[in-house]
Amino acid sequence: MSLSDMQEYVTVTIAGQMFGIPVLQVHDVLGSIKLTKIPLAPPEVAGALNLRGRIVTCIDVRKRLGLEASDESKGRMSVVVEHHGEPYSLLIDSVGEVLSLKTDKLEMNPGTMDARWREVSSGIYRTENKLLVILQIDRLLDFAVGTNAAA
Amino acid sequence: MDDLLSEFLTETNENIGIVDAALVELEQNPEEESQIDNIFRLVHTIKGTCGFLGLPRLEAVAHAGENVLGKIRDKELNVTADVVTIILEAMDVIKDVLEALEQTEKEPEGNDSDLIRRLNEVAYGTPPAEAAPVEIVKPHVEATEEELEAAFAAAAGPDDDDAGTSGDLPEILKSTEVRPGEVSEADLEAAFAAAPGPDDDVVVAEEMPEPVAPKVVPAKVAKPAAAPAAKDNGHKETSLANQSIRVNVELLENLMTMVSELVLTRNQLLQMVRGMDDNEFTVPLQRLSHVTTELQEGLMKTRMQPIGNAWSKLPRIVRDLSQDLNKKIDLVMHGAETELDRQVLELIKDPLTHMVRNSADHGLEVPQERLAAGKKEIGRIVLDAYHEGGHIIITITDDGRGLNSEKIKKKIIENELATESELESMSTQQIQNFVMRAGFSTAEKVTNVSGRGVGMDVVRSNIEKIGGTIELKSEEGSGSKFTIKIPLTLAIVSALIVECCHERFAIPQISVVELVRASTDGRSDNTIEMINESPVLRLRDRLLPLVHLNDILRLQTSADEVAEQSAVKGSEEFIIVTQVGAYTFGIVVDRVFDTEEIVVKPVAPILRDLSIFSGNTILGDGSVIMILDPNGIAAKSGENVVGDHTVEEEANKVSTDSDKIALLICRAGGSEPKAVPLSLVARLEEVDVDTIETTNGQMVVQYRGKIMPLITVNDKATITDSGRQPILVFSDNDRTMGLVVDEIVDIVDEHLNVEMASSTEGMIGSAIVREKATDIIDVGYYLQKCFGDWFGSSSTTSFGADQPSQRVLLVDDSPFFQNMLVPLLSVAGYEVSTAENPVQALDMRENGEHFDVIVSDIEMPGMDGFQFAEEVLKDERWADTPIVALSSHTTQQDFDRGRKAGFSDYVAKFDRDALMSTLSQTLRVGGGSK
Secondary structure, three states, X not given: OOHHHEEEEEEEEEXXXXXXXXXXXXXXXEOOOOOEOOOOOOOOEEEEEEEOOEEEEEEEHHHXXXXXXXXXXXXXXXXXXXXOOEXXXXXXXXXXEEEEXXXXXXXXXXXXXXXXXXXXXXXXXEOOOOEEEEEOHHHHHHHHHHHHXXX | XXXXXXXXXXXXXXXXXXXXXXHHHHHHOOOOHHHHXXXXXXXXXXXXXXXXXXXXXXXXXXXXXXXXXXXXXXXXXXXXXXXXXXXXXXHHHHHHHHHHHHHHOOOOOOOOHHHHHHHHHHHHOOOOOOOHHHOOOOOOOOOOHHHHHHHHHHHHHHHHOOOOHHXXXXXXXXXXXXXXXXXXXXXHHHHHHHOOOOOOOOOOOOOOOOOOOOOOOOOXXXXXXXXXXXXXXXXXXXXXXXXXXXXOHHHHHHHHHHHHHHHHHHHHHHHHHHHOOOOOOHHHHHHHHHHHHHHHHHHHHHOEEEOHXXXXXXXXXXXXXXXXXXXXXXXXXXXXXXXXXXXXXXXXXXXXXXXXXXHHHHHOOOHHHHHHOOOOOOEEEEEEEEEEOOEEEEEEEEOOOOOOHHHHHHHHHHOOOOOHHHHHOOXXXXXXXXXXXXXXXXXXXXXXXXXOOOOHHHHHHHHHHOOOEEEEEEEOOOEEEEEEEXXXXXXXXXXXXXXXXXXXXXXXXXXXXXXXXXXXXOOOOOEEEEEOOEEEEEEOOEEEEEEEHHHHHOOOOOHHHHHHHOOOOOOEEEEEEEEEOOEEEEEEEOEEEEEEEEEOEOOOHHHOOOOOEEEEEEOOOOOEEEEEOHHHHHHHOOOOOOOOOOHHHHHHHHHHOOOEEEEEEEEOOOOOEEEEEHHHOOEEEEEEHHHEEEEOOEEEEEEOOEEEEEEEOOOOOOOOOOOEEEEEEEEOOOOEEEEEOOEEEEEEEEEOOOOEEOOOOOEEEEEEEOOEEEEEEOHHHHXXXXXXXXXXXXXXXXXXXXXXXXXXXXXXXXXXXXHHHHHHHHHOOOEEEEEOOHHHHHHHHHOOOOOOEEEEEOOOOOOOHHHHHHHHHHOOOOOOOOEEEEEOOOOHHHHHHHHHHOOOEEEEOOOHHHHHHHHHHHHHHOOOOO
């Protein structure tokens, strides 16, 4: 079992579902931060925030995945990733630990998976207690750009 | 690539550029001695440094060129077009080799012997015995022995230098032995001679910031001493000041970013201190603030470069063009010393070149044509640059053939960019502006100079990207003029912070023309009035269209907040008067804070399409706010702006077109076309058929927070199963109705002649529109059908008896116009009565009827409007009632005559807005003034 077979993921929970993001893609984990709403932005864009002087666009992953809106009235946690050189913060419910998982244990998306999820998921892991959906950040954020361009 | 080579490339490229421009100038002034000297010296330097670095091909070509130039300088050869051409050719070859050198770090293979032979032919008149490199050029040693010693001594100095260049030195010196025949001592001396003497440009590498004592040749001796020696004191350097330093652009960019951050942090600190009482922080902070501002300004200046730099290549290009196209072109440049930010300079270099090429290729005519047109044989292209306000204005004018509107129209129709009818209603300038669209070109054939139609739209978008505007004015036969306006600073701008619906936004100070405080209940001097639901502000002597920011941003959607917005509100509002192109309008916001300096950061790519935002920024308190773009707001509010046309222009156009009215042609419930006067239609909408609901047997749809009933034209009309259905929206203050149509076909301006009255309900009659029999929709009928009490609304107003509707008497002999104006007036809230001619009207007077205002047509059979007015005045019953004249004749004479006859105002028949505003104004004044 060589190290090259393992991939580390940061686990996050959104609407009760656990997701994993490759650890190297995660730049920051933020607590609740003041968000500026952006009028007329696509619905997935929750707003913009100030991260050490950089303006980061905040994406509501729930909307992106078609989940119901969060009933959390206070600010939510977010995870900052980078996409095409621009920082984006993904709104999540909570952050879990970093898991080291074997790459060969990654399973394909089940056929019954929601189409929207299938687009952004690169596979599923079966951990001891829960299923972990591995998020593909590129596709998660590309879609939003695409719809906006079409709109 | 090693530093040496890259420095060489930079400097030699620069020098070649100078040589290019200088040669073109020389061609025009062959006697200018200093010019010849300059060129010779530059080429000589190039040759020398090429030799140093072991670049035989370059050296050979430069050498041959130098020969020719030497002959010119010695007055043994005359400056002719051919001579200049061949030297330029040599320069081009050198350019190519340099480019290859940059890519591969090696000289490319190639044979220049032909070129060299020709050069030598020109120089010596006979083909030389051998190729040039073998010759040892006897340079003019301009340095004394002493200076040379000093140079060598200093050069040996850098043993104690850290940058490791000392390593290079012995290397290079050693390398001189590699090419014994060539780089001899003499050449070395020559190179040193050409090196800067005292108080000349000091060339410094980035890693070695310490300036060597001015009298001494810089430590990196081996570096090509490419800076032109200032021995020839008479010649002014074009791009470098006498005391200048060469700095890497990236370094400056970094400095720029850091200073921007510094400014932001300073703002933050200032914000915090503002809240506190005087304490020990206040004074140092003020000092810090002052210093930061100065630092910022100073850094801005470092990035300023004269626009002449962007123009430097143009003379050569124009020269080549005039040869290629067989035209005589004179390029004149004014204001080359006008400075602008380097970033901006880079961005407009290409657009400018493109436009000059266009002028040369398309604009200017061949000499014969020009003479035939009575112009001078030599065509002129004039470039002008100057500062104005916070902008730099650049104009490109040519005295060529201008733009041919007919040709453009044809191309527009061909490329389906607009329909003929749309074109009819456009002004010349609007039509001309089409040339800046993608894919547009009226050139009959595509040359390699231009004509492919990919240029001007790119130019325009490049200019707009940096926040500039471009306008085109052209007169057929006389020429064309492009005007580019670019803001001077890019990164840090002054912005006004405003609040709308508890969210803050920034508006660039430059766009703010004026700030007005207004109210809707007359409390302040400026009142917001409504003209058919569109708010306007009467500002001094003009009517300013208003846009509510919360509307644009869709920030208020709940019903009660919308009600708040109506005329009942009466609270204070602030209006930002802003100008986009030639269009001035006002943005209504809730609060205005102060002006702040902000660093503009581009919006995230996801949000790039939002035209209302031009960026975002972080305020002093750390919060992120969006920066509004008035341009985008104007576009969103439905007005087509930016160089296309002005509202006034449109209005003028309409009033001078007599007897034509705007009609909207559609298909509804049948395949025959139907038309409705455009002035009655509030909006054109498309609704998703999925959103159409049915209540009480009536089709409705949710529209702008309210319920809008939908009516079909007749029973035959059907709604499509899916997708979107077009709707014509009619509305008054708080009610809207949507008329369902199958297809909106077109909007035309037509003479309307309702020929056949219709027996069909819902149609006024038929007319010939666009050569087809078209039914004219009777809007009043549908309004009545939908809201039975539409026209009798005054009696059911719940606002109380103290607000009765104003009674209007409309006197017009045309049933069509009656049918059009009645709904128009009643939709605006007036109670309308009609009379078909003045006699009928006077009968009504006999019957004891009273009105608040009379609107009368002028051209009527029997008694005309003027006579009617006189009649009205004669009798005291209606003598106090104001009469407004409606006519298609609107010259000053008519106006005066009307006044004399007793009309209190005179309005063009087709100007709905003017009629409405006149009525409200007249009624408010109380009808007393005549």
